[in-house]
Amino acid sequence: xxxxxxxxxxxxxxxxxxxxxxxxxxxxxxxxxxxxxxxxxxxxxxxxxxxxxxxxxxxxxxxxxxxxxxxxxxxxxxxxxxxxxxxxxxxxxxxxxxxxxxxxxxxxxxxxxxxxxxxxxxxxxxxxxxxxxxxxxxxxxxxxxxxxxxxxxxxxxxxxxxxxxxxxxxxxxxxxxxxxxxxxxxxx
Amino acid sequence: xxxxxxxxxxxxxxxxxxxxxxxxxxxxxxxxxxxxxxxxxxxxxxxxxxxxxxxxxxxxx
Numbered sequence: 145x146x147x148x149x150x151x152x153x154x155x156x157x158x159x160x161x162x163x164x165x166x167x168x169x170x171x172x173x174x175x176x177x178x179x180x181x182x183x184x185x186x187x188x189x190x191x192x193x194x195x196x197x198x199x200x201x202x203x204x205x206x207x208x209x210x211x212x213x214x215x216x217x218x219x220x221x222x223x224x225x226x227x228x229x230x231x232x233x234x235x236x237x238x239x240x241x242x243x244x245x246x247x248x249x250x251x252x253x254x255x256x257x258x259x260x261x262x263x264x265x266x267x268x269x270x271x272x273x274x275x276x277x278x279x280x281x282x283x284x285x286x287x288x289x290x291x292x293x294x295x296x297x298x299x300x301x302x303x304x305x306x307x308x309x310x311x312x313x314x315x316x317x318x319x320x321x322x323x324x325x326x327x328x329x330x331x332x
Numbered sequence: 333x334x335x336x337x338x339x340x341x342x343x344x345x346x347x348x349x350x351x352x353x354x355x356x357x358x359x360x361x362x363x364x365x366x367x368x369x370x371x372x373x374x375x376x377x378x379x380x381x382x383x384x385x386x387x388x389x390x391x392x393x
Contacts, residue, residue, distance in 0.1 A: 157386070195388055197387075197388060198388060201387075240335075240336065240337045243335065244335025244336055244337040244338065245335065245336050245337075245368075246336050246368050246369075246372075249368070250367075250368040250369075250371040250372050250375075251371065252371050252374075253371070253374070253375055253378065256375075256378045256382075257378075257381070260382070260385055266386070269382060269386065284383075287348065288380060288383035288384070288387075289383060289386075289387050294348045294349060308348075309341075309344070309345050309348055309349070312344060312345075312347070312348055313340075313341055313344040313345070316344050316376045316379055317340070317344075319379055320372070320375050320376065320379065
């Protein structure tokens with residue numbers, strides 16, 4: 145059966161999923177609303193064969209494709225997408241000492257998968273995703289959630305492939321650092 | 333010998349593209365001697381698994 149109690153939690157995920165693909169948060173919001181509405185209306189047809197999240201994502205995916213088809217017919221130039229605001233490597237230098245060694249120690253995380261069962265871990269994880277710069281987060285989502293190859297991501301975000309790798313590197317460094325501070329550093 | 337900065341970049345890129353033979357050898361050589369970067373590489377692998385889990389549904393067993 146479809147458990148509707150978790151819809152707000154899934155909503156945050158769906159928003160990230162759609163924003164990565166759509167450039168405009170407004171458009172993403174619209175489609176996510178439609179998706180949740182469609183889900184509630186057809187809750188009875190949810191067979192429980194996949195997870196709720198997978199099911200919702202499938203509905204959303206269709207809506208995104210529809211919207212992209214409509215937009216392809218009336219192209220809008222998106223100025224913001226052409227700015228490479230997140231690809232500057234300079235601030236990453238702060239993580240290293242001048243000879244290229246890590247500035248801070250990199251402690252082992254032990255058995256990090258055990259955290260998967262802990263709801264508090266996922267709160268920290270989402271908090272850390274929120275902390276990434278917008279375009280970096282999009283690149284990382286397109287890579288890890290949409291499973292796109294880097295050349296597709298470059299096209300989608302209109303950046304060079306080396307910038308794309310820098311962004312993904314930046315996303316991983318940022319997430320790692322944030323989880324170190326907010327989760328793994330806390331553990332006894 | 334790569335610096336940690338270069339090695340961590342390559343470790344990240346290894347998830348996104350095929351490294352050249354030279355890059356692979358330099359990265360392995362660095363990881364062989366550097367515990368810090370071993371941890372980093374293990375942690376970004378973990379991030380990948382966490383994202384996968386996040387995608388399916390964290391409540392899925």
